[in-house]
Structure formats: structure tokens, C-alpha cells
Amino acid sequence: MPEPGSLVDRHVxxxxxxxxxxxxxxxxxxxxxxxxxxxVELADxxxxxxxYAATLVKKPAYRPGxxxxxxxxxPASTSGIRPHVPRTDLAQAEVKELREHLAALLTGAxxxxxxxxxxxxxERFGRQESGPGRQNWFSYSVxxxxxxxxxxxxxxxxxxQGHERGGLAEKTLRRRxxxxxxxxxxxxxxxxxxxxxxxxxxxxxxxxxVRPPLDQVDFLRVTKADLARLRREVHPLARRxxxxxxxxxxxxxxxxxxxxRTVRASLQSGGVPLTxxxxxxxxxxxxxxxxxxxxxxxxxFAHFTLLLTYxxxxxxxxxRAFGFVDxxxxxxxxxxxxxxxxxxxxxxxxEADMVRFGRTNYGHALERFAERYGDAIGPKTSLLILGxxxxxxxxxxLDVLKSLxxxxxxxxxxxxxxxxxxxxxxSVASDYGTVVPMYECRNVAQLTAFIETLA
Amino acid sequence: MFDSPTDVTERLxxxxxxxxxxISTSVFLAxxxxxxLLVEGPAGVGKTQLAKAVALTxxxxxxxxxxYEGLDxxxxxxxxNYKKQLLRIQATSADDDIFSEEFLLERPLLxxxxxxxxxxxxxxxxxxxxxxxxxxxLELLSDFQxxxxxxxxxxxxxxxxxVLTSNATRELSEALKRRCLYLHxxxxxxxxxxxxxxxxxxxxxxxxxEQLARTVATxxxxxxxxxxxxxxxxxxxxxxxxxxxxxxxxxxxAGTLGVVLKHASDHTRAVKELGLGDA
Numbered sequence: 001m002p003e004p005g006s007l008v009d010r011h012v013x014x015x016x017x018x019x020x021x022x023x024x025x026x027x028x029x030x031x032x033x034x035x036x037x038x039x040v041e042l043a044d045x046x047x048x049x050x051x052y053a054a055t056l057v058k059k060p061a062y063r064p065g066x067x068x069x070x071x072x073x074x075p076a077s078t079s080g081i082r083p084h085v086p087r088t089d090l091a092q093a094e095v096k097e098l099r100e101h102l103a104a105l106l107t108g109a110x111x112x113x114x115x116x117x118x119x120x121x122x123e124r125f126g127r128q129e130s131g132p133g134r135q136n137w138f139s140y141s142v143x144x145x146x147x148x149x150x151x152x153x154x155x156x157x158x159x160x161q162g163h164e165r166g167g168l169a170e171k172t173l174r175r176r177x178x179x180x181x182x183x184x185x186x187x188x189x190x191x192x193x194x195x196x197x198x199x200x201x202x203x204x205x206x207x208x209x210v211r212p213p214l215d216q217v218d219f220l221r222v223t224k225a226d227l228a229r230l231r232r233e234v235h236p237l238a239r240r241x242x243x244x245x246x247x248x249x250x251x252x253x254x255x256x257x258x259x260x261r262t263v264r265a266s267l268q269s270g271g272v273p274l275t276x277x278x279x280x281x282x283x284x285x286x287x288x289x290x291x292x293x294x295x296x297x298x299x300x301f302a303h304f305t306l307l308l309t310y311x312x313x314x315x316x317x318x319x320r321a322f323g324f325v326d327x328x329x330x331x332x333x334x335x336x337x338x339x340x341x342x343x344x345x346x347x348x349x350x351e352a353d354m355v356r357f358g359r360t361n362y363g364h365a366l367e368r369f370a371e372r373y374g375d376a377i378g379p380k381t382s383l384l385i386l387g388x389x390x391x392x393x394x395x396x397x398l399d400v401l402k403s404l405x406x407x408x409x410x411x412x413x414x415x416x417x418x419x420x421x422x423x424x425x426x427s428v429a430s431d432y433g434t435v436v437p438m439y440e441c442r443n444v445a446q447l448t449a450f451i452e453t454l455a
Numbered sequence: 456m457f458d459s460p461t462d463v464t465e466r467l468x469x470x471x472x473x474x475x476x477x478i479s480t481s482v483f484l485a486x487x488x489x490x491x492l493l494v495e496g497p498a499g500v501g502k503t504q505l506a507k508a509v510a511l512t513x514x515x516x517x518x519x520x521x522x523y524e525g526l527d528x529x530x531x532x533x534x535x536n537y538k539k540q541l542l543r544i545q546a547t548s549a550d551d552d553i554f555s556e557e558f559l560l561e562r563p564l565l566x567x568x569x570x571x572x573x574x575x576x577x578x579x580x581x582x583x584x585x586x587x588x589x590x591x592x593l594e595l596l597s598d599f600q601x602x603x604x605x606x607x608x609x610x611x612x613x614x615x616x617x618v619l620t621s622n623a624t625r626e627l628s629e630a631l632k633r634r635c636l637y638l639h640x641x642x643x644x645x646x647x648x649x650x651x652x653x654x655x656x657x658x659x660x661x662x663x664x665e666q667l668a669r670t671v672a673t674x675x676x677x678x679x680x681x682x683x684x685x686x687x688x689x690x691x692x693x694x695x696x697x698x699x700x701x702x703x704x705x706x707x708x709a710g711t712l713g714v715v716l717k718h719a720s721d722h723t724r725a726v727k728e729l730g731l732g733d734a
Contacts (some may be wrong), residue, residue: 039487051482058632
């Protein structure tokens with residue numbers, strides 16, 4: 001490729017940075033991207049971005065990280081793209097005027113206008129001297145100067161004139177403004193990163209700028225926004241888990257006659273069907289019992305796994321879910337098909353009887369489970385236990401667990417703590433691990449891997 | 456096939472498919488690099504429609520393979536005509552070759568490979584098929600050829616333009632993804648959705664379409680069981696047109712919500728969150 005060396009270098013550096021940020025890019029995919037560079041218009045930044053995305057990023061979870069890195073490696077040119085924005089005005093104007101300008105942008109603006117405004121604002125407010133001749137860039141100082149989150153009331157007042165408050169119109173407007181505010185914050189952050197990269201090199205900032213992709217976010221450190229996005233991952237996972245458990249069920253026994261294969265085999269014997277072939281039997285849906293630690297220390301994990309349980313209900317003939325802190329209660333009734341997930345989670349926390357003294361006690365919970373719901377477990381059941389095995393130094397009741405697992409078909413334990421922390425403090429992970437195979441399950445990637453090993 | 460991404464946008468617009476930067480560039484690259492295009496995204500964002508629009512605008516024949524659980528090579532690739540083979544064996548001497556062209560039944564994949572005319576092969580809902588089918592597709596996608604044990608390898612007379620779609624209910628294999636260009640289509644922005652609605656429902660007022668698109672975007676943000684698809688937005692627009700409403704107020708939304716939301720729980724949730732009162 002007789003292109004200038006700088007483009008190739010940039011391409012290689014970019015691919016390398018993607019790999020470092022956890023996006024798996026194969027050599028072949030890198031070559032595809034390079035080929036794509038020869039046919040797209042390099043000057044058109046968005047089509048360059050789309051070309052890279054199409055050839056290198058094959059999972060939506062990697063997309064946010066990709067966008068951050070792309071903006072660093074191929075920054076938007078900052079000269080001459082905004083003849084329509086009066087620059088001097090933005091550099092001189094009072095903060096009040098700027099806030100009015102921003103309010104207007106938030107109710108409806110193109111990406112380009114927002115970006116241009118964000119750049120001007122970073123230029124004006126984002127700089128902080130950090131020593132003689134050195135400067136640093138921050139987005140929080142921009143946000144503090146403009147405080148876009150306080151603009152909502154004013155916008156609502158001016159746009160909704162005459163409309164009734166609290167109605168549909170307000171909801172729609174609120175959402176639009178929130179979206180645009182997020183876009184503005186994103187644009188400011190991008191521009192700040194670009195300026196830092198200009199001052200101190202791309203590699204340095206690239207390493208700290210990219211957040212881990214969604215499927216590697218730790219369950220125990222999950223933020224509220226991540227949790228909402230994780231919920232969308234649940235259904236595919238449930239389908240997969242169900243499919244895996246069904247496959248194990250399928251072996252042995254013949255089903256109906258497979259006409260095609262039989263006739264095909266008969267051709268070797270002149271059309272006489274000497275050997276018969278059968279289709280595999282229709283798979284029976286297995287039963288699932290989920291026993292879930294719902295205490296605060298693992299609450300976000302519990303939240304996620306309960307959602308998983310909820311999704312599983314559609315796949316299994318019979319799913320029963322039990323939650324426990326130091327005593328156990330059946331929580332299946334909160335997850336009726338067709339009920340609202342978010343509401344179910346709140347009701348669950350309020351109404352279920354899972355707490356006696358408020359400190360996790362695995363031993364007692366297991367004993368109560370065997371006593372009250374022992375009949376839930378039968379030879380067709382798969383038992384899934386979810387929890388960190390931290391029992392506040394109470395007796396673990398291993399015998400009870402042993403007798404439970406001996407009666408069911410399979411049993412698995414998923415632990416949301418990193419393996420190094422097992423057995424530290426009050427954790428009795430290894431003791432339980434001798435009875436039930438225990439898997440580290442800290443993020444969606446590991447959960448997926450666990451499901452894969454079931455087959 | 457196409458000169459540039461802009462050319463793609465224009466030609467797709469001519470057949471009423473409103474594209475954006477990412478879609479146009481991917482469609483263009485798939486043609487320019489001769490690679491299959493894997494389109495992923497939630498149900499009802501126009502993945503299949505995209506393939507149809509590309510076929511229409513390039514004048515290619517559309518060959519469609521609908522995937523489902525239990526799809527096998529006999530339905531996807533080829534099948535021998537057993538009846539005819541049996542008759543031939545009984546009618547003539549045994550040394551006749553019964554595994555030849557004459558007895559071969561073409562299925563979509565083989566048909567696309569052997570077609571003399573420009574062809575667009577659409578492999579729809581790839582994630583619904585079993586993992587084995589992906590294995591079957593690999594040879595086709597990387598080398599544009601298929602192997603039939605009795606006949607040998609058949610290479611494409613003319614490379615078909617391949618589009619795979621998937622709802623991501625299951626992760627497709629790395630091997631498959633590596634061979635494809637990847638395009639993720641999300642729900643359109645309100646502005647684009649407004650234009651789509653206007654293109655599909657000509658009689659609608661622009662302001663109403665705008666309101667409609669914004670309301671649908673708000674609904675999608677609600678964490679529903681099933682978010683409204685673009686097709687349902689268009690249905691909604693048609694409904695409003697048929698009812699002769701030209702303002703989307705609370706009462707109208709509450710009365711026609713069933714067009715876009717198909718679960719009782721979604722319905723109650725939307726009524727509660729949007730403050731619609733009793734529906």
C-alpha cells in the first residue's frame with residue numbers, strides 16, 4: 001500500500017490500543033480494516049469511524065470503548081468547521097448568556113452544534129494551570145461553570161407554555177433534554193481527552209479513558225446505569241442456560257422414525273430399508289430450583305441473578321426461586337409471568353420473609369430450606385445456589401447441603417467474589433465447594449463461560 | 456455496485472429506506488470488499504428491510520433463507536430427489552449414476568452460489584438456527600463455495616451479496632463473526648424515525664409525526680418487556696390517520712397504546728409512568 005507511513009502507523013497503533021482495551025481484534029480483521037481504508041473517503045470522519053466499527057467491533061458491548069479510542073486516534077479537526085458559530089461571543093459572553101445558549105441547544109440541536117459548543121466551553125473553562133508552563137484539562141470545571149443539570153426547570157417553563165404540567169408532553173421533553181445533556185457531557189469529556197492527548201500523548205490517556213466493556217463489569221461494583229443495561233443481557237443468557245441444561249437431558253432413547261435418513265441409507269441396499277434411523281426424542285424441559293442470597297453485601301449480584309431467574313421462568317416447565325438472608329422464603333410468587341420486573345424487585349424486598357436477625361446465616365437458611373421446602377428437590381431438579389458463602393462465623397450445615405445435593409440431578413454454586421477472596425474472613429467457600437462445584441461468577445463474561453461449560 | 460457511501464444513502468432513499476452514516480458505510484464496504492454483512496439489533500429496527508432495499512436498488516435477485524431451530528443442510532443447502540432416484544434404480548440397470556445434477560434439488564444456499572444473475576442472499580435470524588448450521592455457513596461465507604460429497608466443491612459463478620441478520624438472542628460464534636462485516640442497528644433517533652414515518656405514511660402531518668417519534672422514544676426508555684419497533688410506530692401513525700386525530704394528547708395515546716405495546720404489564724407500566732390516567 002503506497003500510502004504515507006503515518007496512516008499505517010496510526011492504524012497499527014489504533015488496533016493495538018483496541019486490543020489493550022480488551023477488544024479482541026484478529027490479524028485478519030485488522031487487514032480487513034486496512035482494506036476498508038483504501039475504499040472509503042478518509043477525510044469523512046464519520047464514514048471512517050463506521051468503516052473501522054464494521055470491520056473491528058463485532059459486539060455492541062465493545063462499542064463505547066471503541067468510540068473513546070477512535071476520538072483519540074482520529075480527533076476531529078478543530079479548525080474551520082464552525083463558521084456559523086460566533087466564536088468571539090462564546091469566549092467573551094457572560095455565563096448567564098452561555099447558559100441560555102446551552103438551554104436552547106438542549107431542546108434540540110444537531111451533534112455538530114453541540115460538539116462545537118462543548119469545544120468552546122472546554123477552551124474557556126476547562127483549563128487549569130498545574131505548574132509553570134504546564135496546563136491540565138478537566139471536564140468538572142466546565143460542568144461547574146455551566147451546571148447544565150439546573151437548566152431543566154427553566155426549559156420546562158419556557159417550552160411548555162400553556163400545556164398542563166406533569167403530562168405526556170413534559171415527560172417527552174424531559175427525556176429529550178436529559179438525552180441531550182448526556183450528549184453534551186459526553187462531548188465535553190471527549191474534547192477534554194483530546195486536549196490531554198495533544199499535551200501528553202495518546203497512549204497515556206488511552207489506558208485510563210476506556211471503561212471495561214459491559215460484560216466485564218464486576219457484579220459487586222455495578223452502577224445503577226450499568227445494571228439497567230445488564231438487564232437487557234439477561235434474556236439471551238436465560239435462553240442459553242435453559243438450552244444447555246436441556247441438551248444434557250437429551251441423551252439416550254430413540255424418538256420418531258427419521259424418514260429422510262432411513263431412505264437415504266436404503267439406497268445402498270437397492271431401495272430396501274434394511275437399517276432404520278430415528279430422530280432424537282423431543283427434549284423434556286428440566287426443573288430448576290434457585291436458592292439466592294439476597295443480603296445487602298451481594299445485593300447487586302442478587303438483583304441480577306433474580307432477574308435471570310425471572311427470565312428463566314419462560315424457559316423451564318417449573319422454576320422455583322427461594323431467597324434467604326438468615327431464614328428462607330419462597331419468592332416464586334413475585335415473578336409471575338407477565339408481571340413487571342422492577343415492581344417485583346421492590347415488592348420482594350418489602351414483603352418476603354427472609355430476615356430474622358438481619359445477618360446472613362447460610363447454615364440456618366439451608367436447614368430451614370430442607371425442612372420447609374425439601375420436597376422442591378427431586379431427581380429431575382437442577383439446583384442453583386447463588387451467594388458469597390459468607391456466613392458470619394455461623395455453623396455451615398454441610399450435612400444438610402450434602403443431603404440436598406444427593407437428591408437432585410445437578411447442583412451448581414455461583415460465587416460473585418473473586419477467587420482470591422474465598423476463605424478469607426468469614427467465607428466458607430471451599431467447605432461448600434467440596435459438596436457443590438463452585439464457580440467464580442463476577443461478571444456476565446464469566447456467567448456466559450459457566451453456561452458454556454454445562455454442555 | 457455502489458460508488459460511495461453517499462451513493463448508497465441516495466439509492467436506498469430512492470426505494471424508501473432511510474439510511475444513516477453507519478448503515479451506508481457498512482453496506483458500501485460489504486460490496487466493495489466482497490464480504491458478507493452481519494446485521495444485528497433488536498427486533499423491528501429494519502434489518503430484513505435493509506436487505507430487501509439493497510436487493511431492490513441494485514436489481515439483484517433476493518434469495519432468502521429463514522433460519523429456525525432444527526434447520527439442517529437438507530433444507531439450507533441441497534437435497535437429493537429420492538423418489539426420482541428410486542424410480543431410476545428400478546427402471547434401469549444399476550450402473551447408472553444416480554448422484555448427478557439431474558437428481559439434485561437446490562436449496563437457497565446452493566441456489567445463491569450457482570446463480571448467474573446478481574444475487575442477494577439473505578440469511579434471516581441466524582441466531583435462531585443451531586450452532587451446527589453456523590459451521591455449514593463458514594465455507595460459504597469465506598470462500599463463496601459449498602462442498603457436496605457426491606459432486607465435489609462448487610464455487611460461486613458470481614459472488615452473491617450476503618446479508619445475515621440476528622436478534623442477538625444468542626452469541627454467534629467468533630469464527631462466523633470474523634468472516635463478516637458487522638453492523639449494529641439501534642432504534643433510530645427521533646429525527647430519523649420521524650422521517651421514516653413520513654416516508655411510509657404520506658398523509659401524515661409533520662408535527663404529528665414528530666410528536667409520535669418523541670413519544671415512542673420515551674416509551675422505549677421505560678424498560679419494557681418488548682420495546683415498540685419501527686414497524687409498530689408506522690402502524691401507530693396509520694391508526695391515528697385512520698381515526699382522523701391530528702393531535703397526540705394523553706387520551707389519544709391511552710386509547711391507542713395497544714398498537715405499540717403488546718404486553719399487559721408493559722401497558723400498565725406505560726400508563727403509570729406517562730401519567731395517562733385510566734386506559
